[in-house]
Amino acid sequence: MRSRLFRLVAATASLVLIAFLVPLALLVRQVAADRATTAATAAAQSLVPVVATADRGTVELTVSQVRATSRYPITVLWPADGSLIGASAPRSRALQLAARGRSVTARAPGGREILIAVQGAPAGTIVIRTFVTTAELRAGVLRAWLILGLLGIGLLGVGLVVADAIARSMLGPVTALAALSQRLSGGDLDARIEPAGPAEIRDVGAALNHLAGRIGDLLTGEREAAADLSHRLRTPLTALRLETESLRDPAEAERVTAVVDALERTVTQIISDTRHPRRSGGRCDARQILTERVDYWSALADEQDRPVSTVLPDHPVPVAVDGDELAAAVDALLENVFAHTPEATAFTVRLEATTSGARVVIGDDGSGLPGGDLPGRGRSGRASTGLGLDIARRTAHAAGGALTLGRSPNGGAEITLTLPAPSAIS
Template sequence: MRRRLTLLVAATMCLALLAFVVPLALLLRTVAQDRATVSASADAQSLVPLVGTADPKTLRSSVEHVAATARGPLTVFLADGSVLGTPVARTSAVRLAGLAGVSRTVERADGREIVVAVLGRPDGTAVIRAFVPAAELTRGVTQAWLALAGLGLALLLLGLLVADRLSRALVSPISDLSAVSHRLARADLTARARPDGPPELREVAGALNHLADRIQELLREEREQVADLSHRLRAPLTSLRLEAESLTGTDATRITARVDAMERAVTGLISQARHRPEADAHARCDAAPALRERVAFWTVLAEDTGRAVTLDVTAEGPLPVGVPADELAAAVDALLGNVFAHTPDGTAFSVTLSPRPGGGAVLTVADDGPGLSADLARRGASLGGSTGLGLDIARRAARSSGGHMALTTGRSGGAHVTLELGPPTPPASPAPPR
């Protein structure tokens, strides 16, 4: 936009300068020609009284003196054939003036010829000829044109400088608005636009700031509602704990452990909903231990339902990913929960974790069940009577790290879900001091 504004001003100024400079240049040339012509005519007219009355000797000396100081050739042709002043041949204009007694100005290729007929001499009509060479007609015109061109160029540069300043003052607030909108798109809700520039841009900046405030308010209300809903789960969990404590044997221990795990998950959900920052660009965890913990949790239930579980972690060292540990655990729980919810008892499944080229990890959950449609990757889509949010939780976890989720059908016909988890984002280096 800044370049376009500058080009627009440049084009406008060029047209204005052309409309001003071209006529002025032509006028300067005409003035120079008229000045040279008037000077030559004055020299010729100054000899008219002498040519009409002076004797030949006095006339010769006077003509030679005037011709010596004239800018161009100055000649007097007498009727007896005598030539005084600058010696030149008689031209057709001189002969015509001598015959007709008419003064005139004649344009020639090499200059301008001025002839003045002087009547009343005893020997006949005399003719005074003044000649203005072409160089004299254009003397000083080139210098004037150069000065005029320099003035036009200076005005153009000055106009471009002013246009650049004005366009910068207009474009800079727009660039700031764009930067703030991109920060808001990256979930940085602390970004605010500085009202600057024309009134329209200041109004847009105020509206953008109001929108950011409103988004923060809506998110705060949503988190409070999620926290309230999560808190309501504490009452049935407490009741379930009491029921578990009334049991005896290994069943009581197992159920109590699961109730404790669910209570920890609810507590973490409440804390996450109320105190999680708007954007955590540097979240990270080691995917291997987080995966092993969740698979170990689900292995107990798999044994109860007769399912074979295969865990394959191909990495020898840590596998850092750009996802918080609780989000990764929620994604694994969602995928394994789908296996238990949508496949019959006894269906085997496998979990594989391998390094991702370029950093991160690839998590794969495959089962031997009837398979799932790729349309179920949409939020809220379900064919089994569930909420349809499980796959969306996994998809959002992958996307938050810079990866993606793929839902395909395995060779045996079962579901094959792949999560590509990107590497953690390195912290930004501090800005150098100014």
């Protein structure tokens, strides 16, 4: 912005100075020429009274006296015999024209000649000639042009200095606004700016400050509401735990208690995350997380006669995702399999280690997703909230990975969760 304003002022000032200085320079040259011409004409006209009334001898004497004091050569064309009195001069066409009674000023090689025709003299029409050299016509012009050039450069410099000062006065507040917006986009909602600069920029700064405060208030309210809602779930969880204790089958009671414990840990994690959101992704062993989650869902799969196939490496697979977040994403994907495919439909959980991280692939033998594409958040073609896949998608995107949809070998849906390794984002 600063360089653009600088170039704009330089171009504008240059055009204005050229439009002003060029005509002025031409005028100075014309004035200098007119001044020299006027002085030479005055010197020649001083002889008019003498040549109009005196004889040749007196004219020769007067011409010699004038030449001694004048800087311009004086020549008199005597009409009786066509001879020249005074300085020698070429018999130009202008001299011949003046001899016929017409005073003229004409260009000549090396300068300008001035011819004054004096009529009514006893000897006939007498012509007084003087000559002004080119150097005399341009005397002082170069110096005046130099002064004008320096004046133009000075004015241009002043204009550029003023433009630079204006640009800096605007660029500073604009740069501060850009830095503030970057900090806000990075999640620093405590960032503020002291409004400065022109009124419009100050208004933008004040609006950004207000926007940051408003966003902070909304996020705080949202987190508190989510935490309060999650906290309210503890009461039914406590009642559910008491109910599990009354179960007669110890194995069933143990299984239900494990589910309640997992649900309570999830609620506790939600409360912690909403009140103190994490700003970095963390890391975990994807193989361990998938082993735990498949074991958890295997009990339900056995009840629904669902064949489960797992393909896991025999070594740890670190990924740049927090363990609880990855577990929630895998749960969301597996829940979709149970919710949207008929009982006895087989599914596969596969973990593939790659050079840049890992891929978690969950496929089923169902009919696939409606429309063949991942639904947006809150949208689903079936009886669901549409948030399950979005949880997995946001987990992948937050870590720098991706969530993609494909077809399993048996024609069902196949969701691939691509996750980077911890070193890939460090």
